[in-house]
Amino acid sequence: MDHKRPVVPFLLLTLVFSLPFYLALNLSGGRGEGMRLYVTGLMWCPALAALIACRIAGQPLATLGWRWPRARWLWLSFLLPIAYGLLVYVPVWVLGLGDFGAGDYGAYAGKMLGFASWPAWAHVLLMIALQASAGLVLSGASAVGEEIGWRGFLAPALITRFGFTGGSLLTGLAWASWHVPVLFWLNYGEETPRAFAMTCFTLSLVGISFVCSWLRLRTDSVWPAVMLHASHNVFITPIFSMLTVANARTPWAIDEFGFMLAIVSVALGAWAWSKRGEAVVAAAA
Secondary structure, three states, rough: OOOOHHHHHHHHHHHHHHHHHHHHHHOOOOOOOHHHOOOOOOOHHHHHHHOOOOOOOOHOOOOOOOOOOOOHHHHHHHHHHHHHHHHHHHHHHHHOOOOEEEEHHHHHHHHOOOOOOOOOOHOOOOOOOOHHHHHHHHHHHHHHHHHHHHHHHHHHHHHHHHHHHHHHHHHHHHHHHHHHHHHHHOOOOOOOOOOHHHHHHHHHHHHHHHHHHHHHHOOOOOOOHHHHHHHHHHHHHHHHHOOEEEOOOHHHHHHHHHHHHHHHHHHHHHHHHHOOHHHHHHHHO
């Protein structure tokens, strides 16, 4: 890893490139096809900033981690959000913080997929299969834009300067802060106090940041982080949250603004931190 990566220019460029998309999302109210296009553009701002920052520093683009890892790392990254999603949502369903609603999800899936005459279980299975395949491809096309910036460029630079702990923490805080303008303008998590929602969101991203940093160093590749990010965006809200029928306590517990994912993410981050030695050794090798 190189000490000369221009972190400050990268952060400033990311902010400048993001401003038009922040504004568009705010003025449009973030609805329909426009929201998807604006969000996709926003998610590619860190990548564009990283490419220009590399050019400024004379840094080879290969340092962004294009190396293709062994398949097992991609499978691990794909399955990990499913595993921690179950750790979050099964207790929610069991403890009554929200109800398991396969029937409601089946009705929604039938409406979205256009097979209204099919039974609910068929709608559920088809929707999950499509989300995990075609949906993963679409999600990955956006996630790679973020990860080229956060894990391809920023995490290695900050870990080189501040060590695994400091670098992963700072990357997670930068990653969470970059989301704040959109989250405030679009009123995400409005069912609970804003301070609570943003605290849970920040803890979730910082915890996952440690995991992504570990994967980045352990594999010398940005692709496992891309896969984890894409899989998270496919499974957590579109599947697990949609399978949950809300009651008064549910917004406090689920999704990226609830305490359950924050707890599980911090625990995963602590595990990655405990294994930081082998990741650092692998990166040095």
